[in-house]
Amino acid sequence: MILRKPAPDAVASAESGFDPRTEPWGEASGWEQRAPLKWRLSLVTGVVVAIVVTITTLATYAAVSAMLTANVDRMLGRDVTSLLETTMKLESNEQITQVIDSYKAYHPDTRVAFSPPNWAFVYGDSIPVGGEFSFSGAGSSTSVRTVGGERIVAKRHDNGSLVVVARDLTDINALITTLGTVLVVITALGILAAILAGMWVSKSGLRPITRLQKAADYVTQTGDLRPILVVGSDEMAQLTISFNEMLVALQESRKRQSQFVADAGHELKTPLTSMRTNIELLMMLNRPGTTANISDQDRKDLEDDVLAQMTELSTLIGDLVDLAREDAAEKQTETVELHEVLETSLERARRRRPDVDFKIRISPWIMEGDQFALGRATLNLMDNAAKWSPPQGTVRVSMRQISDYEMRLRVDDSGPGIPVEDREKVFERFYRSAEARSMPGSGLGLAIVKQVIERHEGTITVRESADGGTRMEVIVPGHPGDGEVYEDAGVDAGETASERKEEFAKRWFNQR
Incomplete structure (x- = not known):
């Protein structure tokens, strides 16, 4: 016969894809597998909000602290510049002392010291001078630092004049501490509110899933494949519609299976009944002592009928097996x-x-x-x-x-x-x-x-x-x-x- 040439080798290929029957949706730890979904959602919500609130709190605390410190530096810088310009114009010790006393009268929480050009004597309070001086314009340089709870600003002119101002930061630090405490309380309340809100949201959001789970349990326990009520038009409603379509397909499959069994039983019953009748007749004719007798031709026809019925039954069983094989995966x-x-x-x-x-x-x-x-x-x-x-x-x-x-x-x-x-x-x-x-x-x-x-x-x-x-x-x-x-x-x-x-x-x- 022609057409017996072997075909060229072909490489079989299959597209890989996700199989929900064998592949997990994602890796989960033991706690995640045991904890209810609503608790996991609440915890995740709380953790996310806690991280956001904590970052916001730290940023706010740092920004406010920097702003308060910068405001103190700006005020002290203005004062020290004014004092330096004023004292450089004075000619007597009494005038210098009077300016210093007047400044301290309006700023009781501030200490001040002044050293005239080329003088080793210092008027006012004893304030340590140090730190790194940086050029601040108009032939002067400035140093800013914090020592012993005081903010110290020193300004030195090129002619040798020096003014040092030190302000106590106790009130500022107390304000910053109070701010930090308030922010911590707000953070804690925000996290607690986030957890409670997460629990409420998860409970409300998972209500359709709970309803779908109850419906699935009902189907499993009773076998009743009635559809589930669809509420709304969101993703859960679409999931419910898909679930209902699956129930309809399962119901149709069950009906086809029942019909197939009924039809197969009916088709098998007919040849079995006829074959049983013929076999019983042959057994009766071959029973010792029987008086019934038929011709050889009738006996041969009866035997041929039994063989034909066996062939028909074998063919039917083979067809049923083939059909079941096609229904399989x-x-x-x-x-x-x-x-x-x-x-x-x-x-x-x-x-x-x-x-x-x-x-x-x-x-x-x-x-x-x-x-x-x-x-x-x-x-x-x-x-x-x-x-x-x-x-x-x-x-x-x-x-x-x-x-x-x-x-x-x-x-x-x-x-x-x-x-x-x-x-x-x-x-x-x-x-x-x-x-x-x-x-x-x-x-x-x-x-x-x-x-x-x-x-x-x-x-x-x-x-x-x-x-x-x-x-x-x-x-x-x-x-x-x-x-x-x-x-x-x-x-x-x-x-x-x-x-x-x-x-x-x-x-x-x-x-x-």
Whole structure:
């Protein structure tokens, strides 16, 4: 057979993403895992507010202290400049003493000392002079420092005159201490208020989560999948809507499961009942001493009937297993050569119906998917077409590329066809038309086909073939493979001119 060339090696790739079933949302310590969420929110709020308030308090304390100290320095600097200019103009000791006494009378918390130019004698109080002098303009330099709780400002002129002023900082320090105490109290009250506000906010904000948790617990305990009342339009309302959608999907899944079990039980019951009756009849005929007797032909027909019923039961069980496998989690995909899968299915279908002629047109096509499932689906399509085709009838299987990334698979039979009103029903589980009830089958074959095709992001539709039979048309994604097209004569005889025009137009639009 052609088209047996091995396809080039393909590298399988999978997009990595977050899986909430196996990956945690974030790392958490033991305390975080044990503490309630509202307490954690309150604590986080309190810590954040405490940090902000503490930083603000320290900045305020430092700024106010610096401002008060700068104000003292500015006042002392103005005083020392005025005293230096005044005393430099005096000519007698009495005048100097009078100016100093007058200044101290208005500034009782301030000490002052004056040394005339080139004099070793100092008028006024005994104040230590030191620190680093810096040029302050007009031929003078100034020194500012704090010694023993006093702020000392000294100003020296280039002619040797020196004035020193010292102010007691007790009141200023007491004011700064009082300010610090007030700020600490405000900080503590702010943190406490932040914790209380955080508790209130967390309690109010988590109320919808609590309601959702109670609803989930109710569903878990009772199994009642009734929707939850949606309040508002915020994120929690959207979460509630998503939860309700999950409940609806779960309810639908439960209904489908119950219906599947009921249908499967009903379908299994029919062959089991008939087979039990025939087996009991055979046992009665083979019982020693029985007087009942039937002909050899009747016995052979009865045995053949039992074997046929066992085959039907085995087929039904196999279909149920295949359907359950499709309902399970998706398998890891692999690169599949669809043309080879079709060849394998075609060989099996020909062995089952040697009295039916199969016409094929196979093109190389590569896709990602489950090779076993695709083989089961294509075999079901061919078996279904062969079952409805009369002896010496024709089943046409054709593959044709319709775009750069899509391929169309058609399976046409020579049977009576499917009425338009029943074409969607044939894909339902256990559905069998009135004409099909007299023929073998479980009613699951096409349901399995549809499920496999849709899992591979394809579509399947039912149409009418050119000779009045049924056409199953499947479109799957992928890309062309290497190799030549193999075609039997007459496989596309049923393709009308209008269909060819429609296909050409579709490919032309896709190229644009």
